[in-house]
Amino acid sequence: MFRQGDTTKGIFFLASGGICLTRVTESGNSVTIYNAQTGDMFAEASIYSDHYHCDAICTAPSEVVRISKQAIQKQLREDTAFSEGITKRLAVQVQDYRQLLTLHALKSANDRVLLAVELGKLTGSVTQFANQIGLTKEACYRALRDLSDQGLLTKTGRGRYAPTPRSEDRLP
Amino acid sequence: MFRQGDTTKGIFFLASGGICLTRVTESGNSVTIYNAQTGDMFAEASIYSDHYHCDAICTAPSEVVRISKQAIQKQLREDTAFSEGITKRLAVQVQDYRQLLTLHALKSANDRVLLAVELGKLTGSVTQFANQIGLTKEACYRALRDLSDQGLLTKTGRGRYAPTPRSEDRLP
DNA sequence: GGTAACATGTGATTTCAATCATATTCGGAT
DNA sequence: ATCCGAATATGATTGAAATCACATGTTACC
Numbered sequence: 204m205f206r207q208g209d210t211t212k213g214i215f216f217l218a219s220g221g222i223c224l225t226r227v228t229e230s231g232n233s234v235t236i237y238n239a240q241t242g243d244m245f246a247e248a249s250i251y252s253d254h255y256h257c258d259a260i261c262t263a264p265s266e267v268v269r270i271s272k273q274a275i276q277k278q279l280r281e282d283t284a285f286s287e288g289i290t291k292r293l294a295v296q297v298q299d300y301r302q303l304l305t306l307h308a309l310k311s312a313n314d315r316v317l318l319a320v321e322l323g324k325l326t327g328s329v330t331q332f333a334n335q336i337g338l339t340k341e342a343c344y345r346a347l348r349d350l351s352d353q354g355l356l357t358k359t360g361r362g363r364y365a366p367t368p369r370s371e372d373r374l375p
Numbered sequence: 376m377f378r379q380g381d382t383t384k385g386i387f388f389l390a391s392g393g394i395c396l397t398r399v400t401e402s403g404n405s406v407t408i409y410n411a412q413t414g415d416m417f418a419e420a421s422i423y424s425d426h427y428h429c430d431a432i433c434t435a436p437s438e439v440v441r442i443s444k445q446a447i448q449k450q451l452r453e454d455t456a457f458s459e460g461i462t463k464r465l466a467v468q469v470q471d472y473r474q475l476l477t478l479h480a481l482k483s484a485n486d487r488v489l490l491a492v493e494l495g496k497l498t499g500s501v502t503q504f505a506n507q508i509g510l511t512k513e514a515c516y517r518a519l520r521d522l523s524d525q526g527l528l529t530k531t532g533r534g535r536y537a538p539t540p541r542s543e544d545r546l547p
Numbered sequence: 548g549g550t551a552a553c554a555t556g557t558g559a560t561t562t563c564a565a566t567c568a569t570a571t572t573c574g575g576a577t
Numbered sequence: 578a579t580c581c582g583a584a585t586a587t588g589a590t591t592g593a594a595a596t597c598a599c600a601t602g603t604t605a606c607c
Binding site for chain 2: 237279280289290295337
Binding site: 482483484510511513514517533 | 593594595596597602603
């Protein structure tokens with residue numbers, strides 16, 4: 204998509220595929236900054252700088268929408284609702300990332316899986332879920348079984364688990 | 376400054392000192408979200424939520440300016456430059472968090488420490504550094520020693536390490 | 548000067564997730 | 578209808594980081 208040092212041409216929305224953002228550090232090593240997945244937006248900060256500070260490389264055939272820098276800047280100045288929407292969206296993203304970081308900070312697989320399920324992260328396949336929370340699928344299945352055995356989770360079907368309702372939550 | 380769950384009273388500017396933003400997880404662990412240094416602003420995302428979702432604790436005697444939520448909301452509507460500044464700050468934060476997540480996704484202690492040092496995360500104490508990147512200080516010290524032995528890092532002093540410059544960077 | 552608190556650093560042991568292996572089930576394509 | 582690939586699920590082994598333990602160095606304070 205673009206290279207480190209290129210003049211910024213806008214922000215990007217990844218409709219499908221995969222984009223890897225990498226950056227060459229001062230010591231000359233190339234390091235991964237972010238792996239964008241389907242539905243992600245990236246290079247938001249490029250609105251405010253003249254050149255990209257990382258490479259964006261396709262890791263799979265991808266469909267990408269580019270929104271031009273000029274269009275964004277014009278809209279940000281002229282449309283208050285748009286500006287407010289962008290700001291709020293960024294603020295929410297910050298909170299989401301903090302939540303994800305909190306999750307990743309838990310070392311125990313059981314703790315991590317339990318919290319992740321309680322946060323509603325287990326929607327698709329367990330394989331995806333495992334990848335998202337930084338565990339192998341095997342460790343994930345085992346944690347899910349352990350937590351079900353302990354009564355903290357309830358198995359609602361093949362590959363489906365839900366938090367066991369706490370007694371306080373029950374209504375007459 | 377404030378505790379997780381307190382009703383939001385505004386955003387903060389750290390004129391001097393140090394503030395550590397931590398979040399207590401359900402299992403009772405305290406994890407570092409952000410280490411604010413002199414000149415940093417923090418709790419920007421609180422503009423759009425009713426309560427703080429982390430603790431802000433002084434790590435040093437600090438001078439802090441609080442800007443009230445009402446004033447912020449008024450200014451966001453009326454001052455374009457101000458609004459732009461806030462948006463930019465949030466965009467940069469999103470990138471920082473993505474970077475931190477990428478860092479936490481590395482399982483090997485050596486890989487993680489090397490990347491973190493290259494990204495310039497080792498500024499203060501190794502203990503703080505270790506906490507920030509999700510390792511114990513012991514694992515951190517060992518990784519730093521390994522990487523120094525391998526020639527990937529250079530020990531510049533007690534508790535001080537820097538990436539070994541790559542040969543390509545040298546100029547005649 | 549003395550000492551208390553904390554950072555640096557390393558060695559020994561344990562624990563737990565990664566890895567390897569394998570069986571079963573489900574869904575989509577032929 | 579059946580063949581194949583992917584997801585689910587679990588057992589055995591291994592390896593690396595956490596934990597425990599301890600020594601030294603540094604800073605701040607009385």
